[in-house]
Each structure stands twice: as structure tokens, then as C-alpha cells.
Amino acid sequence: xxxxxxxxxxxxxxxxxxxxxxxxxxxxxxxxxxxxxxxxxxxxxxxxxxxxxxxxxxxxxxxxxxxxxxxxxxxxxxxxxxxxxxxxxxxxxxxxxxxxxxxxxxxxxxxxxxxxxxxxxxxxxxxxxxxxxxxxxxxxxxxxxxxxxxxxxxxxxxxxxxxxxxxxxxxxxxxxxxxxxxxxxxxxxxxxxxxxxxxxxxxxxxxxxxxxxxxxxxxxxxxxxxxxxxxxxxxxxxxxxxxxxxxxxxxxxxxxxxxxxxxxxxxxxxxxxxxxxxxxxxxxxxxxxxxxxxxxxxxxxxxxxxxxxxxxxxxxxxxxxxxxxxxxxxxxxxx
Amino acid sequence: xxxxxxxxxxxxxxxxxxxxxxxxxxxxxxxxxxxxxxxxxxxxxxxxxxxxxxxxxxxxxxxxxxxxxxxxxxxxxxxxxxxxxxxxxxxxxxxxxxxxxxxxxxxxxxxxxxxxxxxxxxxxxxxxxxxxxxxxxxxxxxxxxxxxxxxxxxxxxxxxxxxxxxxxxxxxxxxxxxxxxxxxxxxxxxxxxxxxxxxxxxxxxxxxxxxxxxxxxxxxxxxxxxxxxxxxxxxxxxxxxxxxxxxxxxxxxxxxxxxxxxxxxxxxxxxxxxxxxxxxxxxxxxxxxxxxxxxxxxxxxxxxxxxxxxxxxxxxxxxxxxxxxxxxxxxxxxx
DNA sequence: CGTGGAAGG
DNA sequence: CCTTGCACG
Numbered sequence: 001x002x003x004x005x006x007x008x009x010x011x012x013x014x015x016x017x018x019x020x021x022x023x024x025x026x027x028x029x030x031x032x033x034x035x036x037x038x039x040x041x042x043x044x045x046x047x048x049x050x051x052x053x054x055x056x057x058x059x060x061x062x063x064x065x066x067x068x069x070x071x072x073x074x075x076x077x078x079x080x081x082x083x084x085x086x087x088x089x090x091x092x093x094x095x096x097x098x099x100x101x102x103x104x105x106x107x108x109x110x111x112x113x114x115x116x117x118x119x120x121x122x123x124x125x126x127x128x129x130x131x132x133x134x135x136x137x138x139x140x141x142x143x144x145x146x147x148x149x150x151x152x153x154x155x156x157x158x159x160x161x162x163x164x165x166x167x168x169x170x171x172x173x174x175x176x177x178x179x180x181x182x183x184x185x186x187x188x189x190x191x192x193x194x195x196x197x198x199x200x201x202x203x204x205x206x207x208x209x210x211x212x213x214x215x216x217x218x219x220x221x222x223x224x225x226x227x228x229x230x231x232x233x234x235x236x237x238x239x240x241x242x243x244x245x246x247x248x249x250x251x252x253x254x255x256x257x258x259x260x261x262x263x264x265x266x267x268x269x270x271x272x273x274x275x276x277x278x279x280x281x282x283x284x285x286x287x288x289x290x291x292x293x294x295x296x297x298x299x300x301x302x303x304x305x306x307x308x309x310x311x312x313x314x315x316x317x318x319x320x321x322x323x324x325x326x327x328x329x330x331x332x333x334x335x
Numbered sequence: 336x337x338x339x340x341x342x343x344x345x346x347x348x349x350x351x352x353x354x355x356x357x358x359x360x361x362x363x364x365x366x367x368x369x370x371x372x373x374x375x376x377x378x379x380x381x382x383x384x385x386x387x388x389x390x391x392x393x394x395x396x397x398x399x400x401x402x403x404x405x406x407x408x409x410x411x412x413x414x415x416x417x418x419x420x421x422x423x424x425x426x427x428x429x430x431x432x433x434x435x436x437x438x439x440x441x442x443x444x445x446x447x448x449x450x451x452x453x454x455x456x457x458x459x460x461x462x463x464x465x466x467x468x469x470x471x472x473x474x475x476x477x478x479x480x481x482x483x484x485x486x487x488x489x490x491x492x493x494x495x496x497x498x499x500x501x502x503x504x505x506x507x508x509x510x511x512x513x514x515x516x517x518x519x520x521x522x523x524x525x526x527x528x529x530x531x532x533x534x535x536x537x538x539x540x541x542x543x544x545x546x547x548x549x550x551x552x553x554x555x556x557x558x559x560x561x562x563x564x565x566x567x568x569x570x571x572x573x574x575x576x577x578x579x580x581x582x583x584x585x586x587x588x589x590x591x592x593x594x595x596x597x598x599x600x601x602x603x604x605x606x607x608x609x610x611x612x613x614x615x616x617x618x619x620x621x622x623x624x625x626x627x628x629x630x631x632x633x634x635x636x637x638x639x640x641x642x643x644x645x646x647x648x649x650x651x652x653x654x655x656x657x658x659x660x661x662x663x664x665x666x667x668x669x670x
Numbered sequence: 671c672g673t674g675g676a677a678g679g
Numbered sequence: 680c681c682t683t684g685c686a687c688g
Contacts, residue, residue, distance in 0.1 A: 480678075
């Protein structure tokens with residue numbers, strides 16, 4: 001460095017950077033808009049050609065420490081012989097990397113309904129192929145948004161897609177698999193959005209969906225699995241008071257759900273079996289360590305035609321299965 | 336599962352998914368647009384609450400296996416006493432996570448010029464503060480794009496920002512630090528873009544830059560450090576033939592560089608010292624393992640006024656320092 | 671907080 | 680291939 005005789009070497013200021021306020025160009029420097037909180041949680045492993053990033057939320061499931069079996073029976077004492085699982089995976093590709101398909105193997109359901117795969121058909125990774133299961137997809141037109149998947153051991157008699165409203169159907173929000181004794185509806189109900197910006201659209205879903213289910217139910221009993229994007233009652237959400245004007249717990253959405261159950265005579269499998277159980281949720285925001293603190297919402301359901309009441313055995317929320325901000329919901333039937 | 340007496344359980348097809356071609360909505364399913372190749376390179380460490388993602392490119396530097404010292408002298412036999420480093424970091428925040436600041440400590444230059452910090456001032460992480468250095472920033476108005484940083488042990492007599500063309504100056508492409516005996520120009524020359532879409536803009540830079548440097552040079556000698564975004568001669572690029580119509584090696588860009596050196600009487604420090612050394616690059620695309628194969632470009636330079644020829648000792652390309660798709664360029668002077 | 675895609679390189 | 684902001688949840 002050129003030894004500057006006149007100017008003493010100033011110690012740099014310890015807390016602020018020296019700036020370019022005159023014509024630097026960055027006008028917004030003083031009013032931070034949305035500071036990323038992701039920042040510096042990375043650790044570097046010396047001498048290894050990789051970066052390992054510590055995620056804040058738990059992503060791995062201890063499959064061996066939990067029991068995926070079930071000894072439930074119907075009211076008439078019949079053992080279950082049909083297991084249907086449902087999971088909003090919040091991005092199928094990330095979910096696979098976090099071991100999501102291991103869940104399929106450990107749970108070993110007859111049917112697995114997936115929601116929010118966020119993956120167009122052409123981008124499905126090869127691992128989605130699982131021997132022993134037929135696979136069906138209803139991807140969104142918009143890449144990386146919404147979308148459904150279905151794994152099934154028995155090939156359905158038929159599959160159909162969509163609810164009959166183009167705006168919804170191009171998003172991959174509904175598929176119907178017809179089996180011998182029932183219709184299975186795999187559904188991902190639209191979200192009302194931050195600040196309820198899409199509440200109108202959300203509420204357009206309800207009558208059409210109700211009509212569709214009613215129509216199906218007039219032909220064969222119906223089992224609906226999926227993310228209904230609403231916590232039905234106060235018991236279904238950790239903070240009912242503060243969420244009354246938030247997406248997923250507005251009166252309009254809750255009423256729509258009640259109306260659906262009533263008008264088609266559907267049963268909420270989990271709540272039917274466990275009418276008073278509190279703290280039973282299927283979704284926790286990734287933020288603020290909500291899952292660890294069980295600040296959750298019950299948004300994912302198995303609903304069944306009343307005609308299937310005598311076939312219903314149990315419905316479990318797999319809150320110890322990780323890999324998404326939702327957990328799987330598993331239902332047991334004797335058919 | 337309902338035992339279906341009539342329908343035999345079909346084995347699922349082994350290679351293709353069963354589809355929704357009728358009214359599924361995903362019209363582009365058969366013509367993949369841009370398939371992510373990142374896909375399934377993740378490894379899951381059981382029982383650890385994190386995901387470790389193996390990056391394809393090397394990101395960690397073995398600082399202890401290399402010598403950041405230098406025994407070069409001026410032509411007159413004087414030892415160097417000023418070290419200036421320059422590095423296009425391709426995203427300051429990612430670079431920091433990859434240990435970029437460790438380089439500052441190991442190299443310990445008097446001045447470090449950074450280019451492409453891709454970070455507005457308000458989003459600079461706290462770690463950028465390094466005791467013993469003054470810091471200056473020239474961030475782009477557009478968040479996450481271009482931008483410069485400067486670390487300096489001695490506080491400059493003055494700092495100025497921009498070249499005098501608003502379109503460039505709002506992008507954080509030039510800063511000038513005035514020291515007692517020279518001007519230091521930290522620069523990130525605009526890229527001509529894929530398919531040369533911004534070649535016109537790129538070429539507008541040259542005359543203005545030349546004029547500015549010439550003007551500075553008339554007052555004090557100049558040292559220019561940064562990413563000139565051009566490989567000057569065939570020796571400065573691994574594949575000259577196939578890149579003649581690609582950004583960074585068009586005749587127009589190369590001629591502009593020649594013209595700059597000639598009109599201001601500047602010396603390309605590295606090439607001056609090593610006129611015949613081949614395979615000496617400062618940039619390798621992340622794609623196709625280019626760096627491992629040394630398929631690179633020399634885009635980063637230290638240029639000096641001819642008046643400083645007797646002060647110049649050496650210029651080194653730190654090709655074994657990782658953390659960006661560019662490597663640092665270090666120059667040694669006796670002042 | 672985390673997923674996926676877009677622009678830019 | 681990799682970084683950044685962005686939309687969405």
C-alpha cells in the first residue's frame with residue numbers, strides 16, 4: 001500500500017457500510033422491502049465438494065419408530081381391508097428428495113392421493129414409478145402449481161379429471177377414480193389467498209363441487225380425500241380467534257364445508273371417530289417453527305357417504321411423517 | 336381393497352404413466368419445455384434434520400494447500416508492497432455461504448474489488464463487515480443483478496460511482512477509488528447476452544469507458560480491476576473458433592478491448608508478464624464441468640497505466656480458489 | 671419458511 | 680449449471 005504520510009489510516013466504522021448515496025442508483029437502500037430471512041444458515045464441510053444447508057424444519061421421518069398398522073374394525077366388528085392415504089406433498093420433486101416415496105412403502109396403502117405436486121407430467125422424475133401401483137396425474141397447466149397424483153394397486157374402472165369449470169380444471173384440482181363399490185375423489189380445493197384475494201374464486205368452487213359429489217353419490221358411494229383448504233370448526237385449528245379473517249378459516253369457507261357435509265350427507269371420517277380430540281392437525285406453516293409447537297390446522301380430510309358408515313373403520317393423521325408442510329391422512333375401510 | 340371378482344388386477348405398465356389426455360388441462364405435457372436437470376442429486380442423511388444437496392461444481396477451496404504469497408519484484412528489483420485482488424463473485428450471499436470471505440483472510444490483499452454481488456445494500460448480510468477494511472458498495476437498482484463491492488485497508492481520498500450513462504449507472508458497474516498515487520477503477524462491463532441480444536448496449540460502454548479512463552489517466556496513473564466480459568485474444572479462451580459469435584468473444588468486443596489498451600496506453604498485467612502462457616483463464620461456465628476440464632475464458636483483468644510499468648510486479652490468476660464461476664485475479668505492485 | 675419457475679449469466 | 684427475485688402457499 002502506498003504509505004500515506006498525511007492521512008492516518010482510519011479504523012473502519014464497525015457497524016455501517018460506507019455508501020454511495022449520491023449517484024449510486026440504489027434508491028431503495030434505506031427502506032428494506034422484503035429482507036430474506038433465509039440468509040446465513042449454511043455450513044461448509046471442509047474438503048468435501050458439496051454444500052450442506054441446514055433446513056429449519058424437520059424433513060426426515062423415522063419410519064421404524066412408528067406403527068403404520070391399525071387394528072380398527074367397523075361398527076359391526078369387521079376388520080379393515082382397504083387403506084386409503086392422502087397427502088398434500090407441497091412439491092412432488094422436493095418431497096421425493098426428502099424421502100416421500102419411502103412413506104408409500106412403509107404405509108403401503110391400497111390407494112395414495114397426492115395434492116400440490118407442483119409438477120407437470122413431462123417433468124415427473126423417473127422415481128415416481130413404483131412397482132405394484134398404477135399412477136395417474138392431473139397436472140396444472142401452469143408449471144409448478146397445484147396438481148394431483150394418484151397411486152392405486154387396483155386399476156380403477158375409469159378415471160376422470162376436472163370439475164367442469166375451466167379456470168379450476170386447468171389447475172389440476174380434482175380427479176375421480178371409479179372403483180367397483182365407490183367413487184374416490186382426489187381433490188385440492190383452491191386457496192383463498194393472502195389477504196383473501198382469491199376468496200371469491202374459492203367460493204365459486206363450493207356449489208359446483210357439491211353438485212358433482214351429489215351427482216356421484218346418487219350412483220355409488222363416494223370417498224373424498226384431499227386438501228379441503230378449510231379448518232371446519234374451532235377444534236380444527238390451533239388459533240381460531242386470530243384466524244377468523246384468514247384464508248382457510250373464514251366463516252364463508254367454514255359454512256361451505258358444513259353445507260357440503262349436510263347437503264350430500266357426508267361424514268368427516270376423523271371427526272366422526274374422534275369427536276373431541278384437540279390438537280389434531282394436518283397442516284402447519286413452515287414459519288415460526290409452527291409444527292414443533294403444533295400450531296396447526298386440520299385442512300386435509302377423508303369424507304365418506306353416509307352409506308359407507310358401516311364400512312368405515314378409522315381415520316388417522318400421520319403427524320410424525322415429514323416431508324411437506326402437510327401430513328398424510330389415512331383411512332381404513334372394510335369393503 | 337374391494338376384491339373385484341370380474342376385473343383381474345393388472346400389473347402396472349413399467350415405463351409410462353397413465354394419463355389424462357382428455358380434459359386434464361396440461362396441454363404441454365408432450366412437449367417438454369425446459370426440463371430441470373438438477374433433479375435427483377440429493378442425498379438424505381437418516382436421522383438428521385437437514386437435507387444435504389450435492390452440488391455438481393466444486394465450491395470449497397483448500398486454502399492451506401496453496402501459497403498466497405509472492406516473491407515478485409519490479410523490473411528494478413523492488414519488492415511488492417501493494418496487493419490488489421479482484422473477483423467476480425456471482426452473488427455475494429451465495430459466495431459468503433461458500434466461504435468467500437475466507438479468501439479475503441487468506442489472500443489478505445490491501446484492496447479487494449468485487450463484481451456481480453447481486454445484492455442491494457439493504458440486503459447485505461452482517462458478515463460483510465470485516466475488521467481492518469473499509470467497505471464501499473455500488474449496488475444495482477434492480478435487486479439481485481450486477482453490482483460492485485470494494486474492500487480497502489487504506490481509506491481512499493475519494494470514491495465516485497458510475498460512468499455517466501444512467502442505464503449503466505443504475506446497474507452498479509463502475510466505481511473509482513482515488514488513492515494518493517493512483518486511481519483504482521473497479522468495473523463490471525455489461526455482458527452482450529445470449530444470442531448477443533445486448534451487444535449494442537455492450538458496445539455503447541466502450542467509448543464512454545475509454546474516455547473516462549483517459550481522463551483519469553491524465554491526472555494520475557490508473558489501475559483497472561474487474562470483469563471486462565471479453566476474452567481478448569485467441570490465447571485467452573479455450574475454444575476460440577466456436578465462440579467467435581458468442582458474447583465475450585465477438586470481434587467487436589475484442590477490438591474494443593484492443594482499442595482501450597492502445598488509446599489510453601494501458602498494459603494487461605497478466606499477459607504482459609506471461610505473454611505465451613496458455614490455458615490461463617478466470618471464468619468457466621458452471622455447465623458441462625467446464626472448470627474441471629479447464630474450458631475457460633480470461634475475462635477478468637488488471638490493467639495499468641504505462642506510467643505504472645516500473646511499479647508492476649506480478650499478476651496471478653487464482654484458479655484453485657472456488658466459490659464462483661470466476662476466480663480471483665491478484666496483482667502486485669511496488670508503490 | 672419452503673416450493674417451483676423466470677431472467678440472467 | 681447456478682444465482683438471484685418472484686408468486687404462491
